[in-house]
Amino acid sequence: xxxxxxSRIQVLVAHPDPLLALxxxxxxxxxxxxxxxxxxxxxxxxxxxxxxxxxAGQRSAxxxxxxxxxxxxxxxxEVRTALERGVHGYLLAGSRVDDLLEGIRAxxxxxxxxxxxxxxxMADSMxxxxxxxxxxxxxxLLVQGCCNKTxxxxxxxxxxxVKAHVKGIMxxxxxxxxxxVVSIAxxxxxxxxx
Numbered sequence: 001x002x003x004x005x006x007s008r009i010q011v012l013v014a015h016p017d018p019l020l021a022l023x024x025x026x027x028x029x030x031x032x033x034x035x036x037x038x039x040x041x042x043x044x045x046x047x048x049x050x051x052x053x054x055x056a057g058q059r060s061a062x063x064x065x066x067x068x069x070x071x072x073x074x075x076x077x078e079v080r081t082a083l084e085r086g087v088h089g090y091l092l093a094g095s096r097v098d099d100l101l102e103g104i105r106a107x108x109x110x111x112x113x114x115x116x117x118x119x120x121x122m123a124d125s126m127x128x129x130x131x132x133x134x135x136x137x138x139x140x141l142l143v144q145g146c147c148n149k150t151x152x153x154x155x156x157x158x159x160x161x162v163k164a165h166v167k168g169i170m171x172x173x174x175x176x177x178x179x180x181v182v183s184i185a186x187x188x189x190x191x192x193x194x
Contacts, residue, residue, distance in 0.1 A: 008035045009108040012042035014051055015070060020093065024070075027097050034104065043108045044068055046100075049078060056086035066107035070100075075189025076121045079114070083122075089113035129172045131190070138165040143182050143191040 011034055015021040024046060028034050045055060045065045052069035068089035069082055079090050089103045092115050103113040114122065131139060134155075141151045148162045155162070166178070175181040185191040 008033055009044060009104060010035050010037045010042045011104060012037050012039070012045045012065065014045050014047040014055075016048055016051060020070075024100075028100070028104075031097075031101060034101075041065070044104050046070055046104070049073075049082065052082055052087045053085055056082075066110075068103050068107055068113065070095075073189070074115070074118045074121050075187070076125045077189030079118045079121055080125065083112075090118045091115045092117055125188075131169060131172060135165050135169050135172070136190070138162060139169055139181070139185055139191050142166070142169070142178060143185055 011028055013021050013024045013028070013036065015024060025036050029036050042065045044067075046068050047055060047070070049069055049071040052067050052071075055065075055067050066088040067086070068091060069087050070091050070093055071078065071082075072093050074090070074092055082090055088107050089112060091100060091103050091113070095115055099115060103115070106113040134157075137155055138151055141154060146154070148159050148166070151162045152159045166181075170176070170178075170181055173181055173184045175184055182191075
């Protein structure tokens, strides 16, 4: 049995979509310097968003592999959550093989990697004013279609306070209406779908 050179990057494809996983194995298996492993120690684990968060949660248990998420969405809240929980790289499923290889190599060298789209989302989010905790609570109820009176009752605050929070949310999201607030919040991943 021939020993592989130490410079080969061991990649574990752990994406739950079987067709996508098969394509990833086929594409990466042809690349010089990449070795696909089916289990055991890997330098980089390639998985989906949920799998990436789960693996990041297990990192404290001594999982040494770097985690590269291949996600369907690049909404700012999902990218931020993944990075905050310990994912090392974030790439969109429709990316080019060259971008995937660049991400794998960056992670194998101990760096982080964001696809261009994910990096732009994060850069855009840095220039925006963030919502306060209470504004996030009000936004969650706005997305559910609640009126000011219902929001006030559920959060146990005055209707006037709700109006002030809605005004602040509209300003921070640069929205002109409650409908636009909901649309922007959904597009950015600031609120879950009802």
